[in-house]
Amino acid sequence: MNESYIFDKKQNMKRLIAPSLLACDFGNLQKDICMVNESEADYIHCDIMDGVFVPNISFGFPVLEYVKKYAEKPLDVHLMIVNPENYLQRYKEAGADILTVHWEACTHLHRVIEEIKNLGMKAGISLNPHTPVDLLTDILQDIDLVLIMSVNPGYGGQKYIERSYSKISRLRQMCNEAKPDVLIEVDGGVDLTNAGKLFNAGVNILVAGTTVFRADNPKKMISDLKKAT
């Protein structure tokens, strides 16, 4: 098997990092995007909140378009909104490469996933901390990514929920059986104390906001997270 986006040449799982712009300095957004461009990060994680699905509002299309203009890495867009099906085309146009919707926000999830893929984006599903991974059994074959929320979505800087490790291990087992190239991403409270353990549990992509953008040396932090044991 050749090198892929999920396995390296030695068939080890790649360790990918997606800094979350939610914690960046929005007054110097271009500077922070350039930092991510120059770093070992693999994606730029963009959190979209509507004040309905989650009790917070972040940013919308104009900011996302601006991020796309300067980003040299794919945009990993995490929609924490109700009725995401109404905006899929607009997220594509704004520059999303991966588009993740919440399981809890979609009644017709299969249709939403098909539309995301038909628009040429990778399709992800995110699960809130209380949502069991087993609910993905009948859709795992159809998706590219699962985003496990390891905090309740809505805010950066929250404490990692320990139970997330066992959800990730179980999900990795399910993916190995059903579709081994599904990427597992974890989001919330990620830092150097849990990064290594998360990779070992089967995570491919770590999202990190506060840990990266509040670090004295964000580029070094991205590199350290990648190597964490």
Ligand code: DX5
């Ligand atoms: C929370 C967002 C996260 C957030 C993570 O709802 O989905 O992406 O930015 O922030 P930290 O890394 O600070 O927990």
Ligand code: ZN
């Ligand atoms: Zn997120």
